Structure formats: C-alpha cells, structure tokens
Amino acid sequence: MTAxxxxxxxxxxxxxxxxxxHDLLSIGDDAAVVPPQLDKELLLATDMLxxxxxxxxxxxxxxxxxxxxxxxxxxxxxxxxxxxxxxLVSLALPRNxxxxxxxAVMQGLIDLAQEFRTEIIGGDTNSWDGPLVINVxxxxxxxxxxxxxxxxxxxxxxxxxxxxxxxxxxxxxLTFTPRVKEAAILKxxxxxxxxxxxxxxxxxxxxxxxxxxGVGAVIQSHQIPISQCLSTELSxxxxxxxxxxxxxxxxxxxxxxxxxxxxxxxQNPLPIPLxxxxxxxxxxxxxxxxxxxxxxxxxxxxxxxxx
Amino acid sequence: MTAxxxxxxxxxxxxxxxxxxHDLLSIGDDAAVVPPQLDKELLLATDMLxxxxxxxxxxxxxxxxxxxxxxxxxxxxxxxxxxxxxxLVSLALPRNxxxxxxxAVMQGLIDLAQEFRTEIIGGDTNSWDGPLVINVxxxxxxxxxxxxxxxxxxxxxxxxxxxxxxxxxxxxxLTFTPRVKEAAILKxxxxxxxxxxxxxxxxxxxxxxxxxxGVGAVIQSHQIPISQCLSTELSxxxxxxxxxxxxxxxxxxxxxxxxxxxxxxxQNPLPIPLxxxxxxxxxxxxxxxxxxxxxxxxxxxxxxxxx
Numbered sequence: 071m072t073a074x075x076x077x078x079x080x081x082x083x084x085x086x087x088x089x090x091x092h093d094l095l096s097i098g099d100d101a102a103v104v105p106p107q108l109d110k111e112l113l114l115a116t117d118m119l120x121x122x123x124x125x126x127x128x129x130x131x132x133x134x135x136x137x138x139x140x141x142x143x144x145x146x147x148x149x150x151x152x153x154x155x156x157x158l159v160s161l162a163l164p165r166n167x168x169x170x171x172x173x174a175v176m177q178g179l180i181d182l183a184q185e186f187r188t189e190i191i192g193g194d195t196n197s198w199d200g201p202l203v204i205n206v207x208x209x210x211x212x213x214x215x216x217x218x219x220x221x222x223x224x225x226x227x228x229x230x231x232x233x234x235x236x237x238x239x240x241x242x243x244l245t246f247t248p249r250v251k252e253a254a255i256l257k258x259x260x261x262x263x264x265x266x267x268x269x270x271x272x273x274x275x276x277x278x279x280x281x282x283x284g285v286g287a288v289i290q291s292h293q294i295p296i297s298q299c300l301s302t303e304l305s306x307x308x309x310x311x312x313x314x315x316x317x318x319x320x321x322x323x324x325x326x327x328x329x330x331x332x333x334x335x336x337q338n339p340l341p342i343p344l345x346x347x348x349x350x351x352x353x354x355x356x357x358x359x360x361x362x363x364x365x366x367x368x369x370x371x372x373x374x375x376x377x
Numbered sequence: 378m379t380a381x382x383x384x385x386x387x388x389x390x391x392x393x394x395x396x397x398x399h400d401l402l403s404i405g406d407d408a409a410v411v412p413p414q415l416d417k418e419l420l421l422a423t424d425m426l427x428x429x430x431x432x433x434x435x436x437x438x439x440x441x442x443x444x445x446x447x448x449x450x451x452x453x454x455x456x457x458x459x460x461x462x463x464x465l466v467s468l469a470l471p472r473n474x475x476x477x478x479x480x481a482v483m484q485g486l487i488d489l490a491q492e493f494r495t496e497i498i499g500g501d502t503n504s505w506d507g508p509l510v511i512n513v514x515x516x517x518x519x520x521x522x523x524x525x526x527x528x529x530x531x532x533x534x535x536x537x538x539x540x541x542x543x544x545x546x547x548x549x550x551l552t553f554t555p556r557v558k559e560a561a562i563l564k565x566x567x568x569x570x571x572x573x574x575x576x577x578x579x580x581x582x583x584x585x586x587x588x589x590x591g592v593g594a595v596i597q598s599h600q601i602p603i604s605q606c607l608s609t610e611l612s613x614x615x616x617x618x619x620x621x622x623x624x625x626x627x628x629x630x631x632x633x634x635x636x637x638x639x640x641x642x643x644q645n646p647l648p649i650p651l652x653x654x655x656x657x658x659x660x661x662x663x664x665x666x667x668x669x670x671x672x673x674x675x676x677x678x679x680x681x682x683x684x
Contacts (some may be wrong), residue, residue: 071536072400072579078599099457099526099527099528099589100422100454100455100456100457100527100573100574101420101421101422101453101456101457101459101515101517101524102420102421102422103417103418103420103421103422103457103519103524104418104420111410112411112413112419113408113409113410113411113412114408114410114463114465114466114499114514114516115407115408115409115410115412115465115499116466116467116497116499116500116501116512116514117467118467118468118503118512120469120503120505120507120510121504122505122506122507124503146407146408147407147408149407149408150406150407150408150410156421157421157515158421158422159423160424160425160512161425162425162427162510191421191424192422192423193570194423194424194425194431196425196427196431198427198429198430199429200427200429200507200508200510201471201507203425203427203507203510205423205425205467205512207421207423207465207512207514207516209421210408212410217408217410217666219406220406221406263439266407267407282406284509285539358562369491375524
C-alpha cells in the first residue's frame with residue numbers, strides 16, 4: 071500500500087457504499103453526521119480485531135477478516151436488543167499486501183453491512199509494516215428505555231441460550247451469523263430481562279449478567295446445547311467444558327420470567343434452537359447441577375475484554 | 378499483559394472515568410447507550426493511531442500517545458463546529474510492556490477527555506505481540522443543520538487559518554491543543570461557510586474544501602503563517618513549503634463572507650492568531666500568488682487518509 075493506493079482505496083469504498091439517506095452526510099468530511107432520532111436511544115459498540123489474535127491467514131481470508139470485524143459488533147448491538155444503523159471502520163493495512171488485499175477486507179465488511187442494512191458512514195485507512203488491524207465502531211438504536219441491559223436479571227428467571235455452544239474457534243468464528251434478527255423476534259415475543267452475547271464463553275458471560283444484576287444462577291449440565299462442531303474424539307466431559315468456556319459462539323444468553331420462558335418452550339419463535347439451561351437464584355454465585363442433583367461451582371475462564 | 382492484567386486494567390479505567398449522567402449507561406454492557414438529544418445532529422469521527430507511524434517511543438510517552446489518539450478526533454469534531462460528547466477507546470496493547478504502560482496510555486487519554494468534558498463510555502482492550510495501536514471513535518453534537526461541512530465554500534469567500542503552520546512532526550504533534558473552543562467562538566461570531574482541520578497539510582486540506590464545494594482558491598504566499606518551530610537553517614522557500622504541506626498542525630482552515638472576514642480582521646475573537654490567507658474563486662484549482670503577483674499551482678502532497 072502506498073499513499074496513492076490508499077486514496078484509490080477510499081474512492082473504491084465510496085463507490086461501493088450505498089448513498090446514505092439525504093439527511094445523513096456521506097463519506098468525506100471530518101466527521102459523519104447522523105440526524106436526531108426522536109424517542110430512540112443510541113447504542114454504541116466497538117471492537118478491535120488483530121491479525122494473529124482474532125484471525126490468521128489462512129484459514130481466514132481478507133473478506134472473512136473484514137466480515138468478522140463487523141459481525142462481532144453486530145452481535146453486541148443484537149445483545150442490547152438494538153437495530154444496527156451505521157458503522158465507522160478504521161484499518162491498519164500491511165503495506166506489503168497491496169491494495170487488492172485491502173479491497174477484499176472492505177468487501178467482506180460491506181457485504182455483511184448490506185445484509186444487516188448498516189451504512190458505512192466513515193473511517194480511517196492507514197498503512198504500516200505491521201499485521202492487519204481492523205476497528206469497527208457501530209451505532210444502533212433501541213426504542214427509548216427499551217435496550218436490554220445485563221443488569222436486570224431477577225431471582226426465579228429462566229435462563230435461555232440460542233443455538234449451540236463450543237468449538238467456534240475451529241469452525242464458525244469467521245462465519246457466524248450475528249443474532250440481530252433473533253434478538254428482535256425475542257424482544258417482540260417476550261419481556262427480556264437481561265441479555266448478553268456469548269463472546270467470552272457461556273460461564274464468563276453468564277457471570278457478567280450475575281455480577282451486574284446482583285444475583286446467582288443454577289445451570290443444568292445436561293441441558294447445555296453442545297455443538298456438533300466439537301470433535302467426537304473428545305470425552306463428553308471435555309465437550310461440555312468447551313461448550314461452557316469456549317469463546318466466540320456469539321449466541322444470545324438471556325433471562326425471562328418463568329411464564330415467558332414457558333411460552334418460548336411451547337413455541338420457539340426463532341428459526342434456530344432455543345434452550346432453557348437453568349434458573350436465576352437469589353443466592354449469589356453460579357452453580358452447575360449434574361443430572362444426579364449434585365452441584366459444582368461454574369468457573370468462568372473468559373478471555374475477551376470489552377469495557 | 379496477561380488476561381488478569383486486562384481485567385485489572387478495565388477496573389482501573391472504570392474507577393477513573395467519571396460516572397456518566399444518570400441516563401447514560403456506564404462502562405460494562407455490550408454497548409454504550411446515549412439518550413436522544415432533540416434538535417441536535419450527532420457527529421461521529423474515528424482515527425486509528427499506530428506506534429511507528431503516528432508516534433514512536435521516545436519522544437512519545439505512553440501518556441502522550443493516548444492523548445494524541447483523542448486529540449486528533451477532538452480536532453475532527455471541532456472542524457465540524459461540534460461539541461465533543463463521548464468516546465469509545467480500543468487498544469491493542471504490546472504484551473511485553475505490562476499493565477503500567479497500558480494505564481499510562483489511558484491516563485493521557487482520560488486527562489484530555491476531562492479537559493474537553495468528554496466521557497469515555499466504552500471500549501475494547503486486547504493484548505498482542507505487536508506494537509501499540511489505539512483507535513478512538515468520538516461522538517459530538519451540533520445544533521441541527523448547523524454542523525460546518527467542507528462543501529459550502531463560495532466564490533468570493535475569504536480563507537482564514539488559525540495559529541501557524543509547519544514543523545508539527547518535530548515539535549507539537551503529540552501536544553497540540555484541539556481547536557474545539559476556537560471553533561465554538563468562531564461559530565458564534567461569524568457565519569462559517571466551510572471548515573476543515575489541517576491534519577494533512579494546508580494545501581491538501583484546502584483541496585478537500587475546493588473539491589467538495591466545486592470551487593477554486595488563490596492563496597497569498599506572503600500571508601502564510603509560518604511556524605517558529607521550523608528550523609532557521611531552512612531557506613524561506615523551504616519553510617514556506619513545509620508550512621503548506623506538513624501534516625498534523627491541527628489548526629482550523631475555514632471560509633467566510635468578505636464582510637465576516639473583515640470583522641475577524643478588525644477584532645480577532647480568538648486567543649490565538651487568525652490569518653487571512655486568500656480567497657475562494659469561481660475558477661477551479663488552487664493557486665499560490667507571490668508578492669509580485671505571479672501565480673503557481675498549489676500542489677497537494679498529503680498523507681492522511683480518512684473517509
């Protein structure tokens with residue numbers, strides 16, 4: 071990448087990002103401008119992905135790296151019960167990989183943005199001799215006072231998780247579908263008390279809900295939806311442990327009242343599995359209950375560090 | 378940096394970032410929540426700074442690197458005539474430099490945020506074996522339809538620049554003051570037609586205004602405010618060239634009507650120099666006029682690539 075390559079890249083991005091609504095300033099000023107949205111809360115998420123940490127080439131392609139950088143942010147907005155809106159993209163591009171590599175990164179990002187009706191409204195491109203770094207800052211909206219926090223789980227709530235868990239890093243961490251549509255359906259169907267996306271591993275992300283809500287939980291070990299992606303060479307105990315602690319599943323973990331929980335069990339409104347894995351308790355701490363009734367502490371061993 | 382160091386860092390950040398207003402969700406959910414601001418446009422800027430490209434240690438300290446990452450974004454919001462509001466901070470932290478280094482980066486950023494009444498409302502910390510990378514996404518507000526674009530310069534406008542130009546990379550690129558207050562004063566005093574911050578060099582940034590506005594300009598070479606920071610061993614022509622093309626001055630370049638321009642000349646409302654450097658013309662292209670009246674093309678040789 072040379073300076074002229076970077077200018078060419080920006081022109082290329084501008085031609086490929088659909089023209090935003092007339093009252094939204096397009097790419098090419100000091101800052102992007104978003105009109106006020108009455109009665110909406112604005113949601114803001116950001117994630118930085120680094121080559122060698124969050125993806126490697128291969129198995130990642132530049133398109134998949136760009137895709138993932140947006141997907142992890144879409145997952146954050148989904149976990150707040152929000153609708154994604156517009157994204158700012160910052161790139162540190164490896165100079166020796168050239169402009170086609172950079173365009174491929176952006177193409178992966180642009181394709182997913184279009185799928186989720188998200189505008190790319192600005193960004194910053196840089197070249198250096200280091201590896202690829204992508205930062206996305208994503209905005210979304212939620213109806214005022216209706217974003218779903220981590221802090222509202224209540225004793226007696228039923229705990230659910232979408233999809234299945236474990237083995238993402240060897241299978242779908244580059245290709246997962248952010249649960250934006252699923253979160254919207256759940257929000258319409260039931261009263262979501264607390265929600266988070268499983269980025270850090272079920273045990274760790276559950277702990278975030280428990281800490282923020284000042285409650286505890288009992289999880290039924292035999293109810294954990296263990297992913298088919300996990301090697302059958304592993305023992306059941308090993309596969310359960312991975313389902314509880316592997317990161318990057320990006321499924322939704324949420325709590326609802328028992329009445330709403332029963333409604334979800336009676337008729338799953340989602341096109342993907344939905345599993346009742348346990349209950350919120352008044353007593354602090356997370357416990358794992360075996361089929362024989364015995365309990366052990368559910369230990370969190372997460373590794374992803376947003377604030 | 379280990380995982381436990383990162384958790385400790387996040388707790389440290391949380392204790393040092395002032396509690397946001399009651400209706401703004403604090404650090405610690407999937408996304409930050411900002412309440413709607415009626416009759417305000419939301420401004421969004423982002424910049425990624427990489428060690429070895431935008432700063433090196435020394436002469437930079439970790440505090441100054443953090444400071445600069447926010448300062449360049451504050452400068453973007455200033456150039457839109459906006460008031461900065463809240464920031465998301467993403468970090469790729471060199472593992473071998475340890476947690477004190479990471480805290481120092483954040484301290485530099487937090488101190489500048491407090492000076493400009495900007496809340497740090499969220500972010501993402503990561504460790505790797507690469508150099509330091511800092512991304513800031515900054516939100517601000519402007520009165521509805523009153524953000525200052527690059528696209529509204531008109532033939533006959535007078536062109537002004539704040540402060541002086543050139544030599545930033547060997548002097549003040551780590552310590553410059555973003556012109557947020559100055560932009561607010563100018564906006565109250567006159568009708569700003571077009572404005573940009575000089576991040577890329579005067580000639581390049583002027584060209585952005587000309588391109589977006591579909592106009593041209595004549596700049597008076599003897600009016601360029603050449604920085605005292607430039608070595609006196611350089612010839613006048615060399616110093617002029619650096620004032621025209623060095624990046625990272627982060628001064629404001631703007632256009633106003635001749636009547637407003639005369640008011641600024643009669644009484645400078647700013648605590649820093651303000652110089653009338655030329656005029657916008659109906660004829661496209663940027664020209665540099667010498668004291669003897671001869672004209673040459675003003676070539677842009679910028680290197681910073683936001684979109």
